[in-house]
Amino acid sequence: MYVILVYDCGEKRVNKMRKLCRRYLHWIQNSVFEGEISEVKLKELLLEADQFIDKAYDSIIVFKSREQKWLDKQIVGQEKNDLDNFI
Amino acid sequence: MYVILVYDCGEKRVNKMRKLCRRYLHWIQNSVFEGEISEVKLKELLLEADQFIDKAYDSIIVFKSREQKWLDKQIVGQEKNDLDNFI
Numbered sequence: 456m457y458v459i460l461v462y463d464c465g466e467k468r469v470n471k472m473r474k475l476c477r478r479y480l481h482w483i484q485n486s487v488f489e490g491e492i493s494e495v496k497l498k499e500l501l502l503e504a505d506q507f508i509d510k511a512y513d514s515i516i517v518f519k520s521r522e523q524k525w526l527d528k529q530i531v532g533q534e535k536n537d538l539d540n541f542i
Numbered sequence: 543m544y545v546i547l548v549y550d551c552g553e554k555r556v557n558k559m560r561k562l563c564r565r566y567l568h569w570i571q572n573s574v575f576e577g578e579i580s581e582v583k584l585k586e587l588l589l590e591a592d593q594f595i596d597k598a599y600d601s602i603i604v605f606k607s608r609e610q611k612w613l614d615k616q617i618v619g620q621e622k623n624d625l626d627n628f629i
Contacts, residue, residue: 463572484601485550501618508619514571515618525612531588531602532595
């Protein structure tokens with residue numbers, strides 16, 4: 456399936472979260488990732504996040520679509536994922 | 543149609559962008575909005591944003607789905623949109 460994952464974490468956990476998401480998905484903006492992922496791998500990602508996020512404060516939202524073609528993507532301004540490899 | 547809009551704007555433009563998005567969509571996290579919107583209204587929103595964003599720096603990504611039911615939403619941690627009315 457295709458997912459869009461957005462997170463909002465406290466500053467101390469942001470780097471860990473970003474690194475974790477990068478192992479499974481593609482960074483597209485700020486705290487937004489997207490990509491093809493299996494249900495099992497997504498569970499793995501969320502379980503791992505569960506070990507360090509502060510659930511009273513942090514938030515992860517995952518939008519899941521069975522197929523990417525059901526989601527159109529429109530970009531205005533900078534397409535930042537080109538920087539992915541440099542950060 | 544149903545959209546998820548994520549933006550990454552320079553600090554000076556963030557408030558303006560947030561206020562603009564709020565007129566059309568529901569805030570769900572950080573710089574993430576969602577909601578039902580017509581193609582015309584979305585164009586209106588993006589045209590308005592176009593007038594103040596810095597396209598060399600800022601970025602707006604809109605994911606569009608014909609129907610909300612094609613997108614599953616999973617939330618881990620805080621569901622922050624409850625605060626919408628207070629900020």
